[in-house]
Structure formats: structure tokens, C-alpha cells
Amino acid sequence: MPWGNRRGVAVSLLARAAAALVAVLAAAMAAAVDQRGGAVGRFEGAAGPSEPAATAFRVHVEGVVVEPEVRALPAAIGPSAATAVAGASDGDGASPVTFTDALASGGLGPVMVVIPAGSFRMGCLNDDGGCYLDEFPVHTVNVPRFALSMYEVTFEQWDACVDAGGCSYRAHDRGWGRGDRPVIRLNLAHTQSYVSWLSEQTGEDYRLPSESEWEYAARAGTETQYDWGSRIGVNRANCTECGSEWDHSRTAPVGSFAKNPWGLFDMHGNVFEWTADCDNLSYAGAPSDGSAWTTGHCTMRVLRGGAWDSHPDFLRARYRASADVSLTTDVIGLRVARAVDFVPSSGSPDLEVRAPAVTDASPGPGGAFTLSATVRNAGAGTSASTTLRYYRSADATVATGDTAVGTDAVAALAPGATSAESVELMAPTEVGTYHYGACVDSVADESDATDNCSVSVQVDVGLSSDATLSALALTWDESGTETDITLDPPFDTATTAYTASVASGVDRITIKETKGDAGATVVYLDGTDVELTDADANAAGFQVGLAVGANTIKAKVAASDGETTGTYTVVVTRAAGDTTAPTVTGATVDGMTLVITFDEDLAAAANLANGAFVVKKVPSGSSEETVALSGSPSISGAAVTLTLAAAVVSTDAVTVSYTPPTSGTAN
CATH class of the missing domain: 3.90.1580.10 (paralog of FGE (formylglycine-generating enzyme))
Structure with a gap:
């Protein structure tokens, strides 16, 4: 060695x-x-x-x-x-x-x-x-x-x-x-x-x-x-x-x-x-x-x-x-x-702004990024609290006359102390080269206020080739509550094919996406690549109606460069409704109350109008007559309760007929 x-x-x-x-x-x-x-x-x-x-x-x-x-x-x-x-x-x-x-x-x-x-x-x-x-x-x-x-x-x-x-x-x-x-x-x-x-x-x-x-x-x-x-x-x-x-x-x-x-x-x-x-x-x-x-x-x-x-x-x-x-x-x-390019002066603060940096130096138009900088007291005296101002400049020199884009409060700094600051920004929507930096407001007794602005960091806003989604979520409205629909597999930017299942009662869903590049656009297509129309343009997200069975929905992402595209496909399966009619298992009458029971629970939202039921009775030794109904029929589990306008007695022969409605929820 x-x-x-x-x-x-x-x-x-x-x-x-x-x-x-x-x-x-x-x-x-x-x-x-x-x-x-x-x-x-x-x-x-x-x-x-x-x-x-x-x-x-x-x-x-x-x-x-x-x-x-x-x-x-x-x-x-x-x-x-x-x-x-x-x-x-x-x-x-x-x-x-x-x-x-x-x-x-x-x-x-x-x-x-x-x-x-x-x-x-x-x-x-x-x-x-x-x-x-x-x-x-x-x-x-x-x-x-x-x-x-x-x-x-x-x-x-x-x-x-x-x-x-x-x-x-x-x-x-x-x-x-x-x-x-x-x-x-x-x-x-x-x-x-x-x-x-x-x-x-x-x-x-x-x-x-x-x-x-x-x-x-x-x-x-x-x-x-x-x-x-x-x-x-x-x-x-x-x-x-x-x-x-x-x-x-x-x-x-x-x-x-x-x-x-x-x-x-x-x-x-x-x-x-x-x-x-x-x-x-x-x-x-x-x-x-x-x-x-x-x-x-x-x-x-x-x-x-x-x-x-x-x-x-x-x-x-x-x-x-x-x-x-x-x-x-x-x-x-x-x-x-x-x-060291500063000379500490006895008892006086000297603020300077160092190390400006951005998290994304090449965002797309309107893209998000973070601008950070560090304020340092290079003097020998403590500085008072002050303000750091962020700027966008048309050239490489950052000055207080440039376009202001944000501020941060800076606490008092002891000699040699630093304060790291940052601000969330959106890139301009126009393609081009921009320069960002920061200047700190001078404080009392500052020995040198000529170095209070940072150097610049360059940001190139260009047309992006990013045609990805960073998030995709499906929900449905359950009695006014937004309920999540599970994607399989869970969403990942690199995964483009998904499935989901909903109950038969879910006839519309909401899709919400987040684009990888803010400058990209998204359109929704059906399984035959026909563009879908938002079922409710006034609601948040994109509203899609569902048919019973498999519904193919494609989110087609077009990058801001006008050339690159990407497609995410979701097949949503809506369960079929119950097509077998319930069977009557019995009926009881007690005065003015008639209860009909079935072999399965009935939908609580059934469209039961009085006109759907006709009740007739044949009193002993008399001819048949119609019994009027009072109020609306009610459903509880597998039972339908009808309230009669006139009481029946045990010697009456009672018959009930039902005509299904032609609109609404059929039962």
C-alpha cells in the first residue's frame, strides 16, 4: 500500500x-x-x-x-x-x-x-x-x-x-x-x-x-x-x-x-x-x-x-x-x-439570497413546480424579520422590478443563520424560456443591500409529450353521498387497463382524472371509440350512464405536443336486475287492513299507487262489489299493506288484483 x-x-x-x-x-x-x-x-x-x-x-x-x-x-x-x-x-x-x-x-x-x-x-x-x-x-x-x-x-x-x-x-x-x-x-x-x-x-x-x-x-x-x-x-x-x-x-x-x-x-x-x-x-x-x-x-x-x-x-x-x-x-x-464573497461588518446584518432551485425545470404550459431559495445573514449583527419576494424575469438577472409571483415571511436571523423558503407556482401557459429567483427586503442597519437578490434559475416551458394520468377515480351517487367504486387493479400511472363492478341500481357513475401534465387534454370514448357526452355537464367530473352488463369506457389523453396520446380503459359491469316476479304466499284481512305476503322482499322504492290494486268482496248471500282503498299502499320487507275504505267481515269472500305500472320502478 x-x-x-x-x-x-x-x-x-x-x-x-x-x-x-x-x-x-x-x-x-x-x-x-x-x-x-x-x-x-x-x-x-x-x-x-x-x-x-x-x-x-x-x-x-x-x-x-x-x-x-x-x-x-x-x-x-x-x-x-x-x-x-x-x-x-x-x-x-x-x-x-x-x-x-x-x-x-x-x-x-x-x-x-x-x-x-x-x-x-x-x-x-x-x-x-x-x-x-x-x-x-x-x-x-x-x-x-x-x-x-x-x-x-x-x-x-x-x-x-x-x-x-x-x-x-x-x-x-x-x-x-x-x-x-x-x-x-x-x-x-x-x-x-x-x-x-x-x-x-x-x-x-x-x-x-x-x-x-x-x-x-x-x-x-x-x-x-x-x-x-x-x-x-x-x-x-x-x-x-x-x-x-x-x-x-x-x-x-x-x-x-x-x-x-x-x-x-x-x-x-x-x-x-x-x-x-x-x-x-x-x-x-x-x-x-x-x-x-x-x-x-x-x-x-x-x-x-x-x-x-x-x-x-x-x-x-x-x-x-x-x-x-x-x-x-x-x-x-x-x-x-x-x-467567501462577503465581508462581515461589526454589528450589522447583511442578508443575501442563495441557492434558488425548482423542482421541475421543464414543465408543460400551466404545469406545477416549486421554487425554493435560502436567505442567509452574512453579516455580524442579527437581522430583523422581513419578506422574501419571488420573481419571474424575462432575462437572467432577477430584480425587484420583475413580475412578482409570491412571497414568504422570513424570521429574524442571527449572524450566519439561514432560512430555507419555498413557494408553489404554476408555469406560464405560453411556451418559452423564463427565469425565476427571489429578493429579500432589506432590514434596518443592513451593511450591504446590493446583494439581496439571488441569481436566477432557468425554467423552460415547452410542449410536453406526457400523455399519462397521475390519478383516476370512479364514484356513484348513493342518496346524495359520493361513494367510491373500486378499480381492479388499484390505479397506477403505468397501468392502462382496469375493471370495476356496480350493483344493478347504479345507472350512472362519475369519473375524475388528474393529468400528468396540466397542458394535456382528455376525452372519453365508448368501446367503439365513439366520444361520450357528459351526462351532467353541471356536475363535477365526467358523468357516464351505465347499461346493464359490461360498459367499456376509455379515457384518451392527448399530450400538449399534439402528437403523443395514451389511453386508459375501464370496463364497468353493472349487475342485472331481478327479472323473476315474486310469488304470493298468503293474505290476511282484519277489518279495514289487508296484508299480502310474498316469497321475497320487495323493493322499497316500488311505484305502488292505489290504482294498481283492485279489491273486491262478495258478502254472504250478496253479489260482488268493489272495496275502495284509503291512502297509499306500503311495503315492508315481503309484505304489502292496503288500507280499505270499508271494513270486511269474515263471511266476505275477498279478491285482490294488481296491474303493474308502466313507468318508474316496476313491481
Whole structure:
């Protein structure tokens, strides 16, 4: 497995042992050369401070080569050579300015710390513990303002990238836990996939920090070995001799130790961090503007910071390691950077609108889509509540004079805070290219109101080829209540054939559809492709009358492009009515009440008029006479009750005749 051969990340205990042996040899040589005592690893030679003396060691341990461990005295040492820079608080003593970028897929990116512009001396600034030759020449670097993630990227953040499809590699956690532990076992390509995903999600240019940016941020205005001084101390970091509970065993959750003066955590120890710089054996020819050094041994990249299994020497701010770009190991992670195009002003808010996005960039005429944007307070003071206004523009520049399409209320925002907003919109009905964005109303004391509008996002409204339905439902009116009719199979956009069954009493149904594209049209046809007429144009949905038996109904969808069509077919079977007449099983008469019973229940809605029944009686010893009916006949189950106008007696012979009606419900 490849590794940084002169100052790289060790990939075996043997290699680490070799590095330790070098330190022992260095200490012995230091004792021989410098009889005044002092720190282990100090070297001074006859060349004097203007020409640093150096000693290289090559050590072989069971086939593992560690080369060259070079230690030398820097050309100039002392606080007088330091260059003063403003702190991350922008020099006013306030807390570091932080912010987070909203992700288009939801949630927030890493917490970022604004690192102020400034200059610093890079390399070995003192001889405390010895210097390596690749830490020379000491040189001044002018670093523009940028932002660096407050913490090393965690497993939680990495897994979010994997889950969203931005990263394809599921990093292993060695059983130490995921969540807020730094992600490990990432090679350079893995880190690039993560920063590319962040850039795509936020609209910002995320990247790995350059080596000089990293050292500048790690020093945080200091010139000591560590940001807290020149000794590793106890429980200030995670390494082999740092005095923490995680020493030489595993990673620590990020943020487990005190932050540095600029608000950054774990710049020393826990995991080595990839930088964007190619490997070079010295600083001769290194950039002085804070940019990455992209020439040299570019199959190797510089690592910084040291790790949980590193000797404290490897945690020093100036220490340079390197690794092959393909290396994955338990001691390497990453931290991300990006440019910042705002200058926080003391005490003043500064609102800006970021990351406009739409859910459908190519809707059909009148199609629905969601426009979203994020309001961020890039200033140093809390902003008052305000309003975000959405606009449609004829060009790529969004301004308050464009066509307003919606608003959202934005709550007060603390410095660095964000508010994700969105609005549901309908595309114009005319085909064409449109631009959408948002502007936030300025607030009191805002330091810069010129950046309150977002960039635009393009929406191309075109004639769609979508000839699908996204929903289809059948109902019938049951005594004024809309009752669902079950489709078999249940509706799915991709399924075009269905069946349904209704009772014999259902002679009309209602069809309601939802088109996949709002610009499409739907017509209904029968089984012979003859267009059906809406049986009740005033009612919601399309009304279709049903005959007894199978009724084929086709919903033909025509896409807005005028060419593409799709057809959904439903065969609705209406049950046949009862065609067998009920049989009389008996009759009783009691005074003025005549009850006729049948062998089955009768329809309660039967059309029973008095004229349908004729009742006659033959009194004993008399001739036949007709008995008039009083009121209307009534049905209860299998019985019909008739009320007679005159009572009959037991000696009367009674006959009843029935003439079925010619309209309405026949019985």
C-alpha cells in the first residue's frame, strides 16, 4: 500500500517504529552536537543561523524504509519575525463568524468559519523539537479571506452524501461508531466526490484547503508548535501521547477538545487531513498567495494535522506529511474549504439570497413546480424579520422590478443563520424560456443591500409529450353521498387497463382524472371509440350512464405536443336486475287492513299507487262489489299493506288484483 515515504502516514506498526527510532537517533546526535542541553532534536552547526545545518537519517526496519528524517535550525527564529494578522473575529474581539450553506436536497452543510485575510510566515519558525528540511525555506504567504469547516467532516455528513447519491463509497468506521466521529478511509477521489456534491447542493465552490491555508488557519495568529503553545500538554488533542481517552486507539468525536483562537476544532490530531497540494520536498518555488501548489509529485498529496496514532511531533502546525492519492487508511479524513464573497461588518446584518432551485425545470404550459431559495445573514449583527419576494424575469438577472409571483415571511436571523423558503407556482401557459429567483427586503442597519437578490434559475416551458394520468377515480351517487367504486387493479400511472363492478341500481357513475401534465387534454370514448357526452355537464367530473352488463369506457389523453396520446380503459359491469316476479304466499284481512305476503322482499322504492290494486268482496248471500282503498299502499320487507275504505267481515269472500305500472320502478 503506498504511503508518504519521507514524512508520510505510516501504514504499519513497523513504519511507526522506524519513525520513533529516528527520533531516538536524532536525540542522541543532538546531545553530541549541542552540549548546552535543551529540547530533544535541536541541531546547530558551524554554518550558523544563516545557513541551517541539517542531518538526514535513513533507517531500515524489516524492509520498511523511512527516509529522510531531516532536522535543521531555521534561518531566523523569534517572535520579532512574526507578522500580525486579524483573528477570525475580524479583529474586534467578537466570536468567530460562522455560517452554514443550505443543501438543495434538504438540511445544511458543514459549519464554516470565516478565516480573515492576512499574511504569515510558513515553515519551521523555531527549533523546539527540531525542524525538517521540507519545512524550509521559511516564507511569507499572503492568504485571502476564505472559509474552513469548523470540524473535520463527520460520518454523518459523509453518509448524507452517500444516501443522496453524491458519494458512492460507504466508508468503514472500524466499529468505532459513525455519527459525529470524523469519516476515515477516504482517498483523494473520495474527498473530491464529497466537495463536488457540496458544491452542487449549495451553488458554492467547495474544495479542499491549500496547504498554506491549512497552516495559516491552524496557527490562528500564533507561531508556536501548537495553537496553545510549544508543548503537547495533556488532553488537548488525540494522539499517542496526548493524554486523552482515545490516545493511540481510535478517533475521537469531533469537537472533543478546545477550539483554536479562530474557532476551529481538531486542527491538531484525531485524523490527518487531505490538502489540495502536490507533494514537494521543500518550499522552494511554493506559491506565496495562499493557492494550492499543483506541480511536483502530484501522485502524492500533502496531509496535515497528525492523527490519533501519531507522535506529538506530527501534530505540530508546521509538520508536513504526504500520501499516495489512492491511499485509504484509518488515520486520514478531510476538512473542507470554500471562498467567501462577503465581508462581515461589526454589528450589522447583511442578508443575501442563495441557492434558488425548482423542482421541475421543464414543465408543460400551466404545469406545477416549486421554487425554493435560502436567505442567509452574512453579516455580524442579527437581522430583523422581513419578506422574501419571488420573481419571474424575462432575462437572467432577477430584480425587484420583475413580475412578482409570491412571497414568504422570513424570521429574524442571527449572524450566519439561514432560512430555507419555498413557494408553489404554476408555469406560464405560453411556451418559452423564463427565469425565476427571489429578493429579500432589506432590514434596518443592513451593511450591504446590493446583494439581496439571488441569481436566477432557468425554467423552460415547452410542449410536453406526457400523455399519462397521475390519478383516476370512479364514484356513484348513493342518496346524495359520493361513494367510491373500486378499480381492479388499484390505479397506477403505468397501468392502462382496469375493471370495476356496480350493483344493478347504479345507472350512472362519475369519473375524475388528474393529468400528468396540466397542458394535456382528455376525452372519453365508448368501446367503439365513439366520444361520450357528459351526462351532467353541471356536475363535477365526467358523468357516464351505465347499461346493464359490461360498459367499456376509455379515457384518451392527448399530450400538449399534439402528437403523443395514451389511453386508459375501464370496463364497468353493472349487475342485472331481478327479472323473476315474486310469488304470493298468503293474505290476511282484519277489518279495514289487508296484508299480502310474498316469497321475497320487495323493493322499497316500488311505484305502488292505489290504482294498481283492485279489491273486491262478495258478502254472504250478496253479489260482488268493489272495496275502495284509503291512502297509499306500503311495503315492508315481503309484505304489502292496503288500507280499505270499508271494513270486511269474515263471511266476505275477498279478491285482490294488481296491474303493474308502466313507468318508474316496476313491481
